[in-house]
Amino acid sequence: MNLKKRFQYFFNHKFVRRTATLQIGSFGGTIVQAVVGILLARLLQPELLGIYSLAFGLAATTSLVIGMGIQEAVSSLLGRSYAQKDKAETENILGFMFKITFFAALIVLVFSFFLPNIADRLYGDSVIGIYASIIVVAVILSSFFFTLAYSAFQVTGRIRSLTYLIVIDQSLRSGLSLVLVMAGFGVLGAVSGHLVGALILFISSALLFVNLKIKDSVFPDLRRLIISAKSISLKKYFGFTFWVALDRNMGNLFMALPVILTGIYVTVSEVSFFRLAFGYVNLALSLLGPVSVLLNVEFPKLHIENKEKLAENFKKVSLYSLALSIFLTVTAVVISPIAFKIFYGESFLPSVPYVAGLIVYGALYGIGVGLGPMWRAINKVKISILINSVILGMGIPLGLWLIKSYGLWGSVIMVTVWFSVSHLISFIYLIKKLNIKNG
Incomplete structure (x- = not known):
């Protein structure tokens, strides 16, 4: 396949077009966040930015239990x-999502009262915990209708609306900060x-969800x-969603x-x-x-329709994403001295x-893009x-010992080991599992 035909193939492929649309919007929102982050760093300077970073962490x-894990867990059920066009089942699934988010929010809210004491013990500054509690309340507010609207737009293929929602979420809070x-x-x-x-996001998401009901009676x-x-039993979907949400939040924990x-x-x-x-x-x-977001719907469909194609697509997505992550990371490392001097200041x-130390972490990151969606698709x-x-x-x-012994270089080694080992073990296991099923 020559370059022109390959380009036409990707352009005409529905999944690729949707991914591109979502990537453009997501990248736009990310750019806004990045610009805001640069300005915040310049205004706060290293010490205050470090305090802000610890509070955010x-x-x-x-707030992991009310993060994107619940939304991604329900997306597979909602997609089916x-x-x-099962209105009753769709209503039950969304009702379950709303209910589980409510109870998760209560648990997180109670736990947030202990954050000042935890921050005092870890960092010797309880104010960091107070700042963290404020952010927790913000997460709770932005979770209820945002997760509902996000999942609904995802399963209905309303990629532009989904992109709009993501951009609002990414840019609004950071802009006001x-x-x-x-x-x-x-x-x-x-x-x-x-x-x-x-x-504001709470209100906007509710209005978007109401508007969706007008357009789609399901x-x-x-x-x-x-x-x-109120009426749905948590037991009905809890067995499936608990494990999926826990798996997704493990990834968030790795980041935090x-x-x-x-x-x-x-x-x-x-720290800054x-x-x-x-x-x-x-x-x-x-x-x-965005690739991972769309695979949450794509892989479950392929698992039912064509298992051989599922294995093939998983390999392709993983290898293409690996190549892209290598390119993105190397580019980021090369321009980092200039970028930091111009944008963040001396x-x-x-x-x-x-940044250079994290090159292995970044280069291998792409191979993990399809892991979460695939684990969920094959129910493993x-x-x-x-x-x-x-x-x-x-x-x-190991990480604590590395940080204590080698400072920030210990943190770099810790991150690289965590992510690389996790991604490689998972990828090898899934490849073997899919090959056995198709053998």
């Missing part, structure tokens, strides 16, 4: 019921901006949704823990250097995110060596959880 870990920091409120302004933005209105949430653990042994200024290096590489890798130049998320639990069980003590 604590909040992210605390919507494909069958910047405004309040510029107004002189410091770290308090940064976290309060997330709270105000979450409130979905319930808000009144029916609340009635369904490095900054939290780093802050135990180094100064808050040094690592956080910017880690965030910079992940910004480059964010182009891979006070953050100590981050540059750690428990294996994924087992693999990642063992890695974290061994990796956290």
Whole structure:
């Protein structure tokens, strides 16, 4: 296949077109976030940015149970019921999502009261915990209708609406944080901006979901949704969604823990250097995110329709994503000295060596893009959880020792080992599993 035909193939492929649309919107929102992050770094400078980073890390870990895990777990179920135009089942699934999110939010809210004490014990500063609690409340507010609208747009193929929702989520909260920091409120302004933005997102998502009901009768209105949430038994879908959500949140935990653990042994200024290096590489890798989002629907369909094609597509997606992650990471590393000097300023130049240190982490990241969707498609998320639990069980003590012994370079080694080992073991297992099924 020559280059022209290959381009036409990708252009005409429905999945590729949807991915491209979602990537463009997601990348736009990510760029907004990146610009805001740069300005926040310049305004807060290393010490205050380090405090903000630790607060965000604590909040992210605390609010894992109401993160994207629930939404991704339900997407597979919702995709099947919507494909069958089963109004009753769709209503039950969305009611379950609303109910489980409500109870998860209550648990997180209670736990957030202990964050000041936890922050005081870990970092010697309870104010970090107070900031984290504010962010937790913002996460709770932005979760209820956002997850409903997100899942609904995903399964109905409304990629433009989904893209719009993602851009709002990515840019609104960070933009308001910047405004309040510029107004002189410091770290308090940064976290309060997330709270105000979450409130706006809560209202916007509810309106988008209501509008979807008008266009598509398969979905319930808000009144029916609340009635369904009250009556639905958590046991009905809990067995499946619990493991899927736990698997997805293991990935979020992998992302949140490095900054939290780093802050135990180094100064808050040094935390900001690592956080910017880690965030910079992940910004480059964010182009891979939409691929994983769409695979959550694509892989379950292929698992039912064509298992041989499922294995083939998994290999292709993984290898293409690996090639893309290598390109993105190498490019990011090469331009990092100039990028940090121009955008962040000389006070953050100590981050540059750690960007180069993360090159192996970033290069191998792409092979993990299809792992989560595939685990869910073949209903083997428990294996994924087992693999990642063992890695974290061994990796956290190792990581703490590395950070204590080698400072930020210990953090770089820890991140590289965690992600690379997890992705490679999971990929090899899945390839063998799919080959056995097709053999």
